[in-house]
Amino acid sequence: MSETLPDLLLIGCGKMGGAMLSGWLERGLSRAVVVEPYPASAAAFAGRASIVPDAASIPADFRPAAVILAIKPQEAPASLPAFARFAPGGALFVSIMAGRSVASMRAALGERAAVVRAMPNTPAAVRQGFTAAYAAPGVTDAQKALADALLQAVGEVAWVAEEDQINPVTAVSGGGPAYVFLLAEVLEKAAIEQGLPADLARRMARATVAGSGALLAASPQDAADLRKAVTSPKGTTERALNVLMEPDAWPALMSKAIAAATDRARELAG
Numbered sequence: 582m583s584e585t586l587p588d589l590l591l592i593g594c595g596k597m598g599g600a601m602l603s604g605w606l607e608r609g610l611s612r613a614v615v616v617e618p619y620p621a622s623a624a625a626f627a628g629r630a631s632i633v634p635d636a637a638s639i640p641a642d643f644r645p646a647a648v649i650l651a652i653k654p655q656e657a658p659a660s661l662p663a664f665a666r667f668a669p670g671g672a673l674f675v676s677i678m679a680g681r682s683v684a685s686m687r688a689a690l691g692e693r694a695a696v697v698r699a700m701p702n703t704p705a706a707v708r709q710g711f712t713a714a715y716a717a718p719g720v721t722d723a724q725k726a727l728a729d730a731l732l733q734a735v736g737e738v739a740w741v742a743e744e745d746q747i748n749p750v751t752a753v754s755g756g757g758p759a760y761v762f763l764l765a766e767v768l769e770k771a772a773i774e775q776g777l778p779a780d781l782a783r784r785m786a787r788a789t790v791a792g793s794g795a796l797l798a799a800s801p802q803d804a805a806d807l808r809k810a811v812t813s814p815k816g817t818t819e820r821a822l823n824v825l826m827e828p829d830a831w832p833a834l835m836s837k838a839i840a841a842a843t844d845r846a847r848e849l850a851g
């Protein structure tokens with residue numbers, strides 16, 4: 582890829598920050614400085630990014646175009662003030678923290694800080710992420726375009742018009758991969774319960790989830806149509822779906838789960 586992204590400062594190189602950084606490095610970064618107190622997390626990026634343990638160790642001449650906030654939301658009040666010095670220079674802050682509101686970030690970074698709230702997901706690690714983002718008032722078109730380029734480097738991007746919409750996004754696509762992986766786990770367990778060998782059960786569950794995802798990605802059909810294509814009238818799948826789609830079963834449970842996660846995102850606003 583010939584594109585080059587501008588200088589970035591990544592705060593927190595854990596599971597999600599690391600997944601995004603790998604995509605940005607692949608796309609070509611002028612310079613990346615990573616603040617990560619736990620050296621093992623960032624070790625994979627040694628030689629490709631400058632890894633420092635804290636804000637005080639950021640090179641004095643470094644002027645990032647964007648500062649990516651990828652620490653836990655609960656750590657924001659203590660950690661963010663150390664990065665407020667980048668706001669007056671026009672750096673864009675892109676937060677991927679669940680729940681943390683623009684108002685709470687500006688309380689720590691300065692009221693004029695340019696902030697984008699983004700919610701990616703871990704398939705970003707294989708450039709198949711989905712991110713929804715919200716640009717707070719004051720973010721310029723050029724800053725929004727920069728955020729869009731950063732997020733597009735690791736997958737698909739959608740912009741929302743209202744900040745609160747990021748909270749259900751967090752519940753659905755931010756956490757969504759966990760629900761899909763849980764599906765693989767429970768399919769594997771159910772296969773073993775029906776007498777299949779453990780290694781076959783594992784292979785089947787993984788291949789079925791991955792293959793179905795690939796088919797969904799490649800097909801113009803709705804998920805419901807793809808489901809119906811598997812479900813022969815009076816056949817075996819219909820029996821299983823009758824159980825899964827009972828009034829209190831899957832659809833109702835998923836609605837309850839997404840509501841619980843959305844509520845939790847709102848609790849983390851700060």
Ligand SMILES: NC(=O)C1=CN([C@@H]2O[C@H](COP(=O)(O)OP(=O)(O)OC[C@H]3O[C@@H](n4cnc5c(N)ncnc54)[C@H](OP(=O)(O)O)[C@@H]3O)[C@@H](O)[C@H]2O)C=CC1
Pocket residue numbers: 592593594595596597598616617618619622651652653654656660677678679700701702703755756
């Ligand atoms: N995991 C996911 O699927 C997604 C996560 N997110 C959001 O991304 C953020 C990070 O989540 P995730 O990657 O899972 O968490 P991780 O715990 O894996 O990553 C956070 C990293 O930040 C480090 N850290 C802690 N304090 C500081 C600091 N002051 N300066 C720099 N680094 C620091 C942590 O180090 P140490 O371990 O030593 O504390 C850790 O390595 C969260 O806000 C989460 O809501 C968003 C979308 C999806």
Ligand SMILES: O=C(O)[C@@H]1CCC=N1
Pocket residue numbers: 679751755756
């Ligand atoms: O569970 C969390 O809080 C984060 C946000 C979305 C995915 N992981």
